Amino acid sequence: MLNDATALVSLRTAVAAAGLAVGAGHAGEVTTMSVALDFGRAVLGGLVVGWLVFLVVAAVRRHLTETAADTALSFAVPFLAYVPAEKIHGSGVLAVVTAGLLLAHKAPVLQSASSRLSERINWASITFLLENAVFLLIGLQMQSIIARVDESELTLARGVGVGLVVLLVCLVLRPVWIFPFTLLAFRRQGGQSAEAAKVAAVSSWAGMRGVVTLAAALTLPEDTPLRPVLVLIALIVTVGTLLLQGFTLPALARSLDVRGPDPREDALVAATVVASAVGAGLRSIEADPNADPSALAAIKEQSTARVNRIWEQLGDAGSETPSEAYRRLRLQMIGAERAQLLKIRAAGEVDQHVLGQVLNAMDAEEAALTVSARRSERLRETPLRAPDQIAAACEHLSVEPRCVVPDSPEGCHECLETGMTWVHLRLCTECGQVGCCDSSPGKHATAHFHASGHPVMRSLEPGEAWRWCFVDEALG
Ligand SMILES: [Zn+2]
Ligand SMILES: [Zn+2]
Ligand SMILES: [Zn+2]
Structure with missing residues (x-):
């Protein structure tokens, strides 16, 4: 979302600079300094107005109890942020994004549960309609765009040719940007370069352009030179990336064996x-x-x-x-x-x-x-361990797990003796007793901890190697 906002602010600055150049008649009037100042004012103005709108709306929300009124307020927020920001020559788009991000971040505190649900559902419908409306508008304009490109000093064939070259540039620029940064990030985390290259290849190919590209092209002023050609280029890039990358991305991810989060x-x-x-x-x-x-x-x-x-x-x-x-x-x-x-x-x-x-x-x-979430259908080759962000290092878990042999690999020790059934199996890493999990009626793994004081157990399920410390209630 911030990328989109940055792109739209850059486009606005570019249009302003181009407009200045045309209006002034000398190229000398547009200096790097004036462009930088305009850009700075757009960014700063957008951020400040967005933040102020957030403060006002947050204050109103604290007193708003009616769900419908709260959702209606959320519809007004984009306009409340956009219009004043543009009035002071700030970026309206950036103001809307700033206010939206801050309000979304504070939503769990500011809004009631029913307001959040209502807002989510209503906005999903509105986003769906608006995104599709842009494609519909472009589709309706297609004929006139093509006719106007054909009439311009470029012919239609050359217009399409330029569009295809821009599409190619988009496809090439993304990997040029993504590869070095992905490799750097992996190296800092101590990852393998081969793995990083695969991830970078997939995210490079995941550069589908969408509705913002088209909307940006449509915001160009009517008197922009070669405007129909620019809209046509945006259309070729959007449709080209959506069809080419969209249809081939799953196959690429499969062939490189890159998988989403487990x-x-x-x-x-x-x-x-x-x-x-x-x-x-x-x-x-x-x-x-x-x-x-x-x-x-x-x-x-x-x-x-x-x-x-x-x-x-x-x-x-x-x-x-x-x-x-x-x-x-x-x-x-x-x-x-x-x-x-x-x-x-x-x-x-x-x-x-x-x-x-x-x-x-x-x-x-x-x-x-x-x-509630589905279970993963197929097991991965690497056994499941606690992810880094939650893995705790208590004194019990920091001990390197010993290779204990389960005393009853066929099932829970006590369930087998008493004829009970179990859901999942756990293994005590101290003595090797097999117990059942807390979803099982016996809860024998927890019972074993209370009886023996052995603090750590590991999962005995296929493909799982995560451990749990009963004392600190932590994963490792
Ligand atoms: Zn512990
Ligand atoms: Zn049991
Ligand atoms: Zn034990």
Whole structure:
């Protein structure tokens, strides 16, 4: 988004400089200094106005409780930022981006949950319509653009030729920029050059131009010399990169064996941050002297289930985990509930308003159930370890893991003795006892920690090598 804003500010400065040159008649009037000053004023003006608009809107939002009004305010923000910024010769685009980024960053504090949901859904629809409208507008103008290019001093063939050359320049410039920086970044993190080259190749080829290129071309003043040719070039670059790179990028990534983030690694990170958040939440209600013990117990149980649900995204994807079974059954039940409510509605004896509220509450639960992440289908060659950003180095985890032999590789030690079933298996790195995870009814790995004091266990699931310290509740 900042790249787009920078590009649009540069374009504006370029147009202003070109306009000056034409208006003044001597090239001498446009100095590097005047262009730099104009650029500086555009950037600074945009940032300041964006920040001021953020302050005002944030202050209003604190008192705004109505969801519809809050969403309506979000529609006004771009204009509130753009118009004043342009009035003082700042960059309106940069002001909008600044205000938008700041408001989005503070949204979890400033807005209510229903306002955030409403804003997300409404803006997704608006973005969809606007982006497609730009393509539609260009499509509608196509015929007249081609006719005007043909009439200009360039012929259509030469116009298209120039467009193809610009497309080629775009394709070549991106790797020239990306390769050195990716290699440098990998070297600083101690990564391998071969891996960096693969990543750089894929991100170089991922340079599809989109709606901003077209919109930028359409903002050129009507009296710009060769404007139709410039719009045609933008169109050729956009369509060219979208078709050429868009269709071949997946094949390139596959052939170089570059993969996106591992969903299981994401699950490890998610489990860690949710566990930390849940811990803070539970401490807050436990400290409350008026808390009802039975409500507290019910919330504790639900919170543990929430954390376990994320842990269950790991492990062998073979069988259905408890949370998957819960989700499947609950969704089936909601389907039946809804059918029953529709029957009641058809009978017409219950107030429509009440029924609507009941149905809405069910939608909320169903959405929450279907949003939860999928498990990764296929295992990677390298065993899953705790990602660097969350890996802790407590005294227990910093000890190099010993190569302990599982005492009962076929399953959880105690479950096998008592005939219970388990979900995922854990291995004590101290004595080699195999236990089951907290989603399993026995919770024998945790029980083993409490009984023996052995602090660290590792996952015994195929393709996983992450460890967990029970004492510090940390991954390593
Ligand atoms: Zn520890
Ligand atoms: Zn067990
Ligand atoms: Zn042990």
